[in-house]
Amino acid sequence: MAWLNLAAVVNSTEVEGPGTRTAIWVQGCLKRCPSCCNPDFLKVEPANVVDINQLKKQIELNKSHFGIEGITLLGGEPVLQAPGLSELAQFAHSIGLSVMLFTGYKLEELKENKFNGIDKLLRHVDIVVDGEFESDIIEQNRNWVGSKNQNFHYLSERYDEAIEPIKEGVITEWRIDPEGVVSANGIPFIVKV
Incomplete structure (x- = not known):
């Protein structure tokens, strides 16, 4: 049985990649980027340890209920949990969903x-989408990236650079849960108040 250490999950979002997606933030990162957009997700410690099979069922439910077209993997740093996330990504592809990955590492580093x-x-x-978030060079023209240094790499034929330009301004989603906790995502961090 495989497990993932998660920081947060949003079952249906339109601000974490193309179309409607399930966004999955993992817990833990070895980088200490000065402008980290999710500093609460940095500690390498158990947060919400979830059985991958449970997460697969939730993604399948999200596909039928919300019509998601894919999943987005964020963090923390997703590549630290690559074995588990690869199983999840393979499952997503097997049911016709796309997979988007945000990492603070450059693609060249990952390929090493x-x-x-x-x-x-x-x-x-x-x-x-690779590269550290840098708060002094905020991106205002491309979807989903927080800073101008971050790059899109298209590893399949499913998408191309036509998805990048912002057409209607920066989009943020706000939610209120049953306990009254307000959260936001897509800004490029998660806020809870």
Whole structure:
């Protein structure tokens, strides 16, 4: 049985990649980028440890209920959990969903095989957005990236650069849960108040 250590999941979002998606933030990152957009997700410690099979069932339910077209993997740093995420990404592809990956590492670094399971994960990813978030060069013209230094890499034929330009301004989603907790995503961080 495989497990993932998650920081947050949004079952249906339109601000974390093309179309409606399930966004999955993993817990833990070894980088300490000065402008990290999710500093609460950095500690390498158990947060919400979830059985991958449970997450697969939720993604399948999200596909039928919300009509998601894919999943987006964010963090923390997803490549630290590449073996588990590769199984999840492979499952997403098997049911016709796309996979988008955000990483603070450059794609060239990932291809150097520094991370256990990264080759398998990249085989099942359609889009990689790489590079650290830098708050002094905020991106205002492209969807989903926080800063101008971040790059899109299209690893399949499913998408191309036509998805990048912002057509109607920066989009943020706000939610209120049953306990009254307000959260936002897509800004490029998650806020809870």
